[in-house]
Amino acid sequence: MSPNRLMVYFTTACIFCFMVGVNIILGIMLYVSPRLAKKLILKLGERVTMTQNPSFKFEDWGPTFGSFMFFKTASHHLWLSLGQEAFVGGEAPDTDVVSMEGTKSRISRFVKDNRMLEFKQLVKDFSDVADFLVIYIEEAHSTDGWSFENNIDIKKHKSLEDRLSAAQILLQKEPLCTVVVDEMDNAAAIKYGALPERLYVLQAGKVVYKGGRGPWDYNPMELRAFLEKIK
Numbered sequence: 001m002s003p004n005r006l007m008v009y010f011t012t013a014c015i016f017c018f019m020v021g022v023n024i025i026l027g028i029m030l031y032v033s034p035r036l037a038k039k040l041i042l043k044l045g046e047r048v049t050m051t052q053n054p055s056f057k058f059e060d061w062g063p064t065f066g067s068f069m070f071f072k073t074a075s076h077h078l079w080l081s082l083g084q085e086a087f088v089g090g091e092a093p094d095t096d097v098v099s100m101e102g103t104k105s106r107i108s109r110f111v112k113d114n115r116m117l118e119f120k121q122l123v124k125d126f127s128d129v130a131d132f133l134v135i136y137i138e139e140a141h142s143t144d145g146w147s148f149e150n151n152i153d154i155k156k157h158k159s160l161e162d163r164l165s166a167a168q169i170l171l172q173k174e175p176l177c178t179v180v181v182d183e184m185d186n187a188a189a190i191k192y193g194a195l196p197e198r199l200y201v202l203q204a205g206k207v208v209y210k211g212g213r214g215p216w217d218y219n220p221m222e223l224r225a226f227l228e229k230i231k
Contacts (some may be wrong), residue, residue, distance in 0.1 A: 004087040004090070008081070008082060008084060009082065012078050012081055012082060015078060016075070016078055019071070019074055019075075019078075022044070022066070023066050023070075023071055025040070026040065026041070026065065026066035027066060030066070038058075038062065041058075041062050041065045041066075042058065042062070044065060045058075045061065045062070045065075116173045116175065118220040118221075119134075119175060119220060120174070120175060120176050122220060122223065122224060122227070123175070123176040123177050124176065125224075125227075126224075126227045126231065128231075129227065129230060129231050130201065130227065131177075132175075132176075132177035132178070133177060133178050133179075133180065134170065134175050134177060134178070134179045134180070135179075135180055135181070135182055135188050135194070136163065136166070136167040136170055136179060136180070136181045136182065137181075137182040137186065137188060137189040137194055137195065138156075138157065138182070138186055138189055138195060139154050139155075139156065139157060139166060140195065140196035140197070141196075142154055142155050142156045142157075143155050144156055152169060154166045154169070157184070159184070160181070160183070160184055163181045163182070163184070164181055167179060167181050193213065196213075196214055196215065197213075197214035197215065197218055198210075198211055198212070198213055198214060198218070199211035199218065199219075199220065199223050201223070201226060201227070209223065209226045211223060
């Protein structure tokens with residue numbers, strides 16, 4: 001059993017014992033000194049920021065502390081926490097999720113979208129020192145190639161029209177800069193070693209920054225640091 005797994009069991013056991021102890025103490029105090037019990041509940045409420053929530057009064061949440069439903073719900077959450085697999089330094093579990101529109105997807109789909117957010121922030125922060133351009137190239141994970149589940153449905157481009165049509169999906173994400181597509185001979189992708197994705201800075205016709213090959217070495221923060229130096 002891994003150290004992370006052992007730590008989960010240990011901390012869960014400690015929290016459960018703490019919860020049982022607090023419930024017992026509250027039960028006694030509510031019988032002996034309701035005023036003192038309220039002070040203790042308010043103290044617990046401060047730790048979970050309930051006392052700072054303007055939407056609730058003490059009467060709304062205070063009496064529920066120490067109740068059977070409180071104990072049952074908290075115990076259920078602790079039980080479920082024993083199955084956690086996300087640990088710092090380890091792989092992030094890629095579980096199924098459902099969008100607000102009812103579409104089934106996976107967490108990684110939305111995490112990937114963060115790259116566009118990072119890029120858009122770069123455009124906003126450095127548009128005064130650089131012109132940004134997105135070149136849409138050959139699709140890395142076409143549905144009729146190396147495809148992922150719940151990914152965007154794009155087939156291999158068989159014509160320039162196919163590539164232009166697929167690029168419309170990119171435009172929907174509003175990259176805040178000009179978008180062009182590579183020719184069907186993939187000249188840009190080949191000469192820039194851009195597959196599946198890569199970041200560059202060009203200055204006076206020269207390459208002054210070459211990012212790592214994506215997806216593993218795709219690093220907008222490294223590009224940000226470079227642009228800060230030339231700003």
